[in-house]
Amino acid sequence: MNRTKKLAFLILLFFAIYSGLLAQTPPDKFLGHRVGEDRKLADYNQIKAYFELLDKESPKLAVLNIGKTTLGKDMIMAVITDEENMKNLDRYREIARRLKEARGLSEEEARKLAKEGKAILLITCNIHSTEIASSQMAMELAYDLITGKAFFDVNQALKNVIVLLCPSINPDGQQMVVDWYRKYVGTKYEGSNMPWLYHPYAGHDNNRDFFMFNLAETRAVTKVLYHDWFPQIHIDEHQMGSNGARLFVPPFMDPPLPNIHPLLWRSVNLCGVNMAFDLQKHGYKGVVNGRSYTGWWIGACDDTSWLHNVVGLLSEAASVRVASPIYIEPTEVPKDYYEKRMDFLDPWPGGWWRLRDIVDYELILSKSLVKTAWLNKEDFLFNSYLMSRQSIEVREKNQPYAFIIPKDQPDYLTTLKMIEILQFGGVEVHQAKQDFIADGKFYPAGSFVVLLAQPYKAYAWALLEKQKYPDLRQYPGGPPVPPYDNAGWTLPLQMGVKCDQIENEFSVPLEKVEKVVYPKAEIPDFAYFVLDPRYNASYGIAFGLLKNKAELWRAKAEIKVDGLQLPAGAFLIKNTAESKKTLASLLEKWPVPVKGLADISAIDKASLKFPRIAIYQSWRGNMDEGWTRYVLDDLGFSYTILHNKDFKGTKEKKVNLKANFDVIIFASENPEVIKTGRFSRPNEFARFMTPMPPEYEGGIEKEGVDALKAFVEEGGILVTLNQASELAMNDLGAPVRNALSGVDRTKFFCPTSILRIKVDNTTPLGYGFGEEAAAVFAQSLAFDTWTPPVDWDRKVVAYYPEDDILLSGWLLGGDYIARKAAVVDVKHGKGHIALIGIRAQNRAQSHGTYKFLLNALLYPEGM
Numbered sequence: 017m018n019r020t021k022k023l024a025f026l027i028l029l030f031f032a033i034y035s036g037l038l039a040q041t042p043p044d045k046f047l048g049h050r051v052g053e054d055r056k057l058a059d060y061n062q063i064k065a066y067f068e069l070l071d072k073e074s075p076k077l078a079v080l081n082i083g084k085t086t087l088g089k090d091m092i093m094a095v096i097t098d099e100e101n102m103k104n105l106d107r108y109r110e111i112a113r114r115l116k117e118a119r120g121l122s123e124e125e126a127r128k129l130a131k132e133g134k135a136i137l138l139i140t141c142n143i144h145s146t147e148i149a150s151s152q153m154a155m156e157l158a159y160d161l162i163t164g165k166a167f168f169d170v171n172q173a174l175k176n177v178i179v180l181l182c183p184s185i186n187p188d189g190q191q192m193v194v195d196w197y198r199k200y201v202g203t204k205y206e207g208s209n210m211p212w213l214y215h216p217y218a219g220h221d222n223n224r225d226f227f228m229f230n231l232a233e234t235r236a237v238t239k240v241l242y243h244d245w246f247p248q249i250h251i252d253e254h255q256m257g258s259n260g261a262r263l264f265v266p267p268f269m270d271p272p273l274p275n276i277h278p279l280l281w282r283s284v285n286l287c288g289v290n291m292a293f294d295l296q297k298h299g300y301k302g303v304v305n306g307r308s309y310t311g312w313w314i315g316a317c318d319d320t321s322w323l324h325n326v327v328g329l330l331s332e333a334a335s336v337r338v339a340s341p342i343y344i345e346p347t348e349v350p351k352d353y354y355e356k357r358m359d360f361l362d363p364w365p366g367g368w369w370r371l372r373d374i375v376d377y378e379l380i381l382s383k384s385l386v387k388t389a390w391l392n393k394e395d396f397l398f399n400s401y402l403m404s405r406q407s408i409e410v411r412e413k414n415q416p417y418a419f420i421i422p423k424d425q426p427d428y429l430t431t432l433k434m435i436e437i438l439q440f441g442g443v444e445v446h447q448a449k450q451d452f453i454a455d456g457k458f459y460p461a462g463s464f465v466v467l468l469a470q471p472y473k474a475y476a477w478a479l480l481e482k483q484k485y486p487d488l489r490q491y492p493g494g495p496p497v498p499p500y501d502n503a504g505w506t507l508p509l510q511m512g513v514k515c516d517q518i519e520n521e522f523s524v525p526l527e528k529v530e531k532v533v534y535p536k537a538e539i540p541d542f543a544y545f546v547l548d549p550r551y552n553a554s555y556g557i558a559f560g561l562l563k564n565k566a567e568l569w570r571a572k573a574e575i576k577v578d579g580l581q582l583p584a585g586a587f588l589i590k591n592t593a594e595s596k597k598t599l600a601s602l603l604e605k606w607p608v609p610v611k612g613l614a615d616i617s618a619i620d621k622a623s624l625k626f627p628r629i630a631i632y633q634s635w636r637g638n639m640d641e642g643w644t645r646y647v648l649d650d651l652g653f654s655y656t657i658l659h660n661k662d663f664k665g666t667k668e669k670k671v672n673l674k675a676n677f678d679v680i681i682f683a684s685e686n687p688e689v690i691k692t693g694r695f696s697r698p699n700e701f702a703r704f705m706t707p708m709p710p711e712y713e714g715g716i717e718k719e720g721v722d723a724l725k726a727f728v729e730e731g732g733i734l735v736t737l738n739q740a741s742e743l744a745m746n747d748l749g750a751p752v753r754n755a756l757s758g759v760d761r762t763k764f765f766c767p768t769s770i771l772r773i774k775v776d777n778t779t780p781l782g783y784g785f786g787e788e789a790a791a792v793f794a795q796s797l798a799f800d801t802w803t804p805p806v807d808w809d810r811k812v813v814a815y816y817p818e819d820d821i822l823l824s825g826w827l828l829g830g831d832y833i834a835r836k837a838a839v840v841d842v843k844h845g846k847g848h849i850a851l852i853g854i855r856a857q858n859r860a861q862s863h864g865t866y867k868f869l870l871n872a873l874l875y876p877e878g879m
Contacts, residue, residue, distance in 0.1 A: 040073045040163055041066075043155040051156045052372030055201050057339050058152055059194040060089065060187040066155050067094050067183065075099040076162040076174065083236030086216045087188040091236050096161050096179040098171070101134055108134045108178060112246035115397055116325070118404035118471055126405075130397035135389040136247040138180040139382055140237060143223050143317055145189030145214035147255035148338055149374035154183035156375065157382050166383045167294070173390035180245060185237050185317070186222060189214035197338045204707060207337025211635035211712040217646040219639040221859055223252075226320040227479060227507070229440050230646060230860045237317060242324055242442045242472075248396040249287065249389055251329040252318035253378055258342055260353040262302030262364045263377050264309060264332040265291045271486050272311035275474040276322050277403045281311070283327040283396070287388050291331075294384035300377055302334070302353070302364030312485070313478060314501040323475035324442060325403040327396070331381055333374045341370040404471040411469075418518045419480040420454060421464040421508070426550040426786060429534070429608065430863050431513045435464055436532050438507075443476045445529045452524035457516065465526055479507045480515060485767070485826035496765045496828060504769045504825025505861075509790035512864020537603040539596060542612025546575070549585035549784035552863060553606035555870040556651035558587045560602045562626040563654070566595035569621040570783065570876045577618065580611055585783020585871070587624075588616050605652075622876030627733075629655040629873060630673075631681040634689060635712040640737065640855075641683035647857045647866065653873065655681075660693075663720030671719075673727040679873055680727065684738030684795075684855065687746060691715045721747045729845030735872045738796055741851040750842045750849055751804035754797045756832060764832040768794040769825025773814045773838045773854070780875055781813040781841045781850055784867045789814065790823050791838060792862045797853035798836035807844065813868070814839040814854075839868055848875065 046066050049056045058066070071079040071094075078095045085091055101108065111133035115126060139157075141150035158181055164171050184190040196210045213219035218231060225234040241247065256264065266288030272281065288305055295303050309330055313319050321328030336342050346354075346366035354363050389396060411417075425431040435445055446465045451458065466476050485503035489496055508515035539545070547554040549570075562568055567590040575582045589595055603610070613619075629648070633641055648655055658680070665671035673680065688696040693708075693715040716723075725748055728734050736744045744750040756764060771793045775785040791814070801810050815837045821830045839856075842849040850872040856865040 040159060041069055042159055050372070051152050052149065052370070052375035054341050054370060055339050057148060057194045057197060058155065060151070060184055060190045063151060063155060063183050064090065064092055067092060067158065070094070070158055070162065074162045075102065077158060078102060082182075082240055084232060085186075085188045086232050089187045089191070091185065091187060091233065092183070093240065094158055094181040094183070096158060096174065096181060097134070097177065098175040101175070101178060105178070108136070109245055112136055112248070112397070112400070115401040116246045116404055116471060118401050118408060121401065126398060126401040130394045130401070133397045135177045135249065135393040135396050136180065136245055137177055137385060137389045138182070138240065138245070138247040138250040139385075140182045140185050140250070140252045140317060142184040142190055143186050143252065144220055144254060145186050145193045146338060147335065148190070148193060149255060149333060149371055150253040150378055151184045151190050152371070153375045153378045153382070154181055157181065157379055160379070160383070161386070166386075167298070168387045170383070170386070173386055176393045177386055177389045179386060180240065180247060182237070185233055186215055188216060193338065200709070205709055207340040208706040208708060210637060211708060213637045213639065213642045215642070217642040219637055219642055221639045221643065223316045224314060224501070224859055226317050227315045227437070227441060227505070228859065228861050229437060235440070238440065241321065241326065247326060248400045249327040249329070249385065250318065250321045251331060251382070251385055252316070253382070254330065254332045255335040255374065256308070256332040258335050258369065259344055259348055260334065260350055261304035261307075261360065262300070262334045262373070263295070263381070264304050264307070264330070265381060266329055267305050268309050268311040269306050270310065271488065273313045273322070273478065275477045276311070277325060277406065277474065279399055279403055280322055280325060280327065283399065284329060286392070287327060287329055287385060290388045291381040291384045294387070295377065295380050296362060298380055300380060301362045303362065304353075304360045306359040308500070310500050312499055315505060320475075323478055324472050325400060325407065325474070329385070331378065333377055334369060336369055336371050336374070339371045341368055343368050407471055407473040408469050415468060415477070416481070416517045416519055417521050418454070418468060419466045419476070420459055420516045420518055421466070422514050422516070423460050423462040425514055427512060427552060429551055429553050429606065430511055432532050432534060433863075434507060434511050434513050435529065438466070438476065438479065439529070439532070441475055441479075442472045443479070444470045446526035447529050449525040449527055452522060454518045454522040455516070455520055464529070481517065482506050482509070482824040487826070495762050499767050499826070502768045502825070504823070506770055506824040509770045509823055510792060510858070510862045510864060512789065534607050535609075537607035537610055539600060539603070539610055540612030542614055543591050544613045544616050545589040545591060545599060546580065546582060546611040546613055547587040547589070547608055548582055549587065549867070550583065551608050552651070552866050552870065553608050554587055555867070555874060556653070557599065557602045557606055557608060558624070558874055559651070559653050561589060561595060561598055562624060564594065564598040566590065566592070566598060568624040569616070570624060570874070572620040572622055572876070572879070573778070575619060578613060580613065582611070583784065584778050585780070588613075588619065588621060622879050624874055624876060627678045627873055628676065629653060629679045629681070630658045630677045631655050631683070632690070633657045633659060634685060634715065635660070635693065635708065636685075636689055638683055638685050640685065643860050644681060644683045644737070644857055646860045647869070650860070651870070660714055660716050660720065663716040663723050665719070671723045673723050674730040674732050677727075677732065679733045679735060680724070681735045682737065682740035682743060685740050687740065687743040689715065690740065690743055691717060691721065691747070724748060728847035728849055731846035733848045733850065733872055733875055735850045735852065735869065737852050737857070737869070738794070738855055741797055741853050744842070744849045744851055748849065749808075750844070750851065751808050751810055752799045752801050752837075752840055752842065752851055755800045755836045756798050759832055764829035766793050766827045767825065768792065769827060770823045771821050771827065772817055772823050774817055775814045776812065779811055779813055779841065780879055781839060781868055781871045783871050789865055791865055792855040792858040794855045794858060796855065798833035798838065799840050799851065799853055801837055801840060809843040811841040812837045813841050
């Protein structure tokens, strides 16, 4: 070949590559099987490798690392758009940010930016790892978009749309699920549940963390949404049960969260209707809207977008057994899903349902959304500006002027943490530069102020207000229609932070808080250090000191000495060179104020010893157990995980739990599952249980119950959280019963809500509380107690008041729990059972009631 021909060849090759005409590798070829093929799955490592290959092969796709997972994997996101747009991504991100911010931008300027900018669409997949199809579909979607394979001019669309595609926003769990499925494919356990959570802490609850930001994965996605890319549209793709509709797309069902801009709902409906239209056009049956999934916020990935004026969408496809096909008899399709309705126009008749079917449905709906973003590009961008501007300028009916978080708080560090949480979600927070009065109440300088005239007004308002869920009934006077999840979630109530809703305008010089500044803790020069028990962080410090063999006590009554006043339960620490060094190190993480005393001989106190803590972990993937571990890890508590076998001895030797542990925690879980691994009678959760390999079947059995009895009698502390308290009542003989047992939900109903409780803060489990607290009630209990037998005793630590029980959410039949106990300290033999009948550490959100658990872990000796 002469030089001219070589040069011509190289030029043609260059343009072929540059224009994307050089063939990209299809996923089928890369994987060696068709995407969605029966019993075939790509794991996260393969998915990541495929996207990285497309990055090399196509100028229309770039792979970004958006963060690390809990277990240290890279979280990837693919940017897919026209190659010219790729050169100007920073500009388009800036346009999206500027429109979202809205301030100082005229309508004319906003329209110019909307014309110049590109619609940004975020597609998140596979947050729930067993809902595996979207992680597979993402590979084919990426390939189709960059190669122009769609039912519209996708090349033209990508000139106007930037697609952000996250193939899995729970990579750790995706890998776990695929590994487990592959291990048992071809056996009777094919498609069975894993015996552990598919997120190391949260499992399915990882999709309830999008206002608390506990998890690394949540923070990574939130950063994309509200800090880095500012998409106007966001869809989160899920799966649901198998027997009903084949796919849900919006519109959502009632009730709507009142704070959401109506234009947002109209935009959601536009996208949903277009998806349903395109699915119908391609012959896909069984698409439903307006059922099951509500417009009420639950703190999830998709619906948190609503509160940020982002068109948040949810899809839910009917599931298979991970990658194994299922057959549904026509007679097994529920009546609601085989008859035509206006929200369900083309029923699916039953038959085989495969992973590939889900992939096909999700491909159509995802492409449809790209098309809708393209055809309405300028509207989506301008509406982003319009909703933010109106959030700032328009005061709505019943809208408060502001929320004030007073400087004086029982736990100032938790208050600062709440401010950080608000800021990470995009809320603007200010701090008063001088004392002021608002709604007739005095506030000191340094108090935090959240003015609702801000772009993310709906988000700030929803987090800080007290919710009132509408009283929806199946028919007048009939049973309540339950919400999908939370009825109430008010963040200050959950975190134990004082926060006031202010109706009227006030004037005070304010300074915007750009970054939360934590106080610096100083160590006083005294013989003894004192820590305030109202601070959650004090418990982490106390544990760290005990771990390093420091000498500690807890005050049994309020301290009033040498000008120092602290409540009962204060931690007293002997000052030694080693304890001072340890304390200094711990204060770098938790800058709790440290007080000092020269002498503690006159203080009524009880000693503390280092607690050997264990937590029971069933083989049924208990989310509450995972969140309990998160709380312990966050506060630096070390612990041992116990499984069923650890409660059972041998023929020759019974197990002795007290020889190895001082405290054993049972997170909220059905007591029959704890004992036997199975529900004793069918319920809504039993249908999710699948056969397990024999090593994962069963529970602690009678032998384990007997071992727990002996553990308590010999001086151990057993902590039973929420539903696990029934184990203590029914099997260990605690003189307590559940007053709600057998009560029909037409008489008492309280979906996840926040209730008022009265607390005895002079008793060990109540140390550090005020006289009242806000408790998360979620499938919770209300205890009756009575005069016990001679070898038992009980102390009511917290109870529901007679009136005004509901703080946020929905409560029917409050009389059934009025004056009933919420937390009971039962003494038996040498030990204690802490029955905590509320969600004291709910999803690592309810910081305000952590101390019920923490006090049980640091229970003073001899009390």
